[in-house]
Amino acid sequence: MKKIAFLLFATLFTIPVIAQDKMIELPKPEITGGMPIMDALNNRSSQREFSDKDLSMQEISNVLWAAWGINRKSGKHTAPSSRNKQEMDVYISIKKGVFLYIPEKNALQLIMDKDIRKETGGQDFVGKAPLNLIFVANYKKAESTSEEYKCTSGVNAGFMSQNVYLYCASKKLASVVRGWFDAEKLHKMLGLEDYQEVILCHTVGFPTK
Numbered sequence: 001m002k003k004i005a006f007l008l009f010a011t012l013f014t015i016p017v018i019a020q021d022k023m024i025e026l027p028k029p030e031i032t033g034g035m036p037i038m039d040a041l042n043n044r045s046s047q048r049e050f051s052d053k054d055l056s057m058q059e060i061s062n063v064l065w066a067a068w069g070i071n072r073k074s075g076k077h078t079a080p081s082s083r084n085k086q087e088m089d090v091y092i093s094i095k096k097g098v099f100l101y102i103p104e105k106n107a108l109q110l111i112m113d114k115d116i117r118k119e120t121g122g123q124d125f126v127g128k129a130p131l132n133l134i135f136v137a138n139y140k141k142a143e144s145t146s147e148e149y150k151c152t153s154g155v156n157a158g159f160m161s162q163n164v165y166l167y168c169a170s171k172k173l174a175s176v177v178r179g180w181f182d183a184e185k186l187h188k189m190l191g192l193e194d195y196q197e198v199i200l201c202h203t204v205g206f207p208t209k
């Protein structure tokens, strides 16, 4: 009986969980190749029709690295941040739950094992697309306040979003940045602190055609 329960659990939860601290190791991001940058720029667009096909963990790892991965020994990222405060965090909402991206470990930290994709925005496609990125500012890291820093964090999130757009263009994935979401509701659902704020969301998936 115990064996059957274990097999059932293993089948249902196929992502490799590392340890009790609920960290999930991501595949190493593929950081070479892809489309030439000018072609990717030429192909970048917002798309709002998604198939319900899942992204692989490799593709999720690649998207996250494009958004906010570490690309130098200095610990700096694929996107710039004002005064190098690196105040942005990326959460993802996928079928299996909500996770926080930990770039230093190339890992995901489980926040909740619940599918809240449709709660991450006001448009129908957000519940169907396999991946919603949620860009969150941490004003404590910025050593500032929402009033002073929201605009700066908006710019920083914009760079991350453009990186995602270009990765998606390069891989023929569909994606759209989104400012249409209930910030208060998401703040609560993600269990964020009062010095954190949801700035932008970005939906990623496969196009329908």
Ligand SMILES: Cc1cc2nc3c(=O)[nH]c(=O)nc-3n(C[C@H](O)[C@H](O)[C@H](O)COP(=O)(O)O)c2cc1C
Residues within 6 Å of the ligand: 044, 045, 046, 047, 048, 123, 176, 177, 178, 179, 180, 181
């Ligand atoms: C800050 C920002 C917020 C946006 N919010 C949304 C959104 O909530 N929903 C949506 O469908 N598109 C959103 N967009 C995408 C724009 O509608 C889109 O970029 C615009 O129509 C131009 O199309 P293009 O990206 O294909 O060039 C947003 C874009 C930006 C820059």
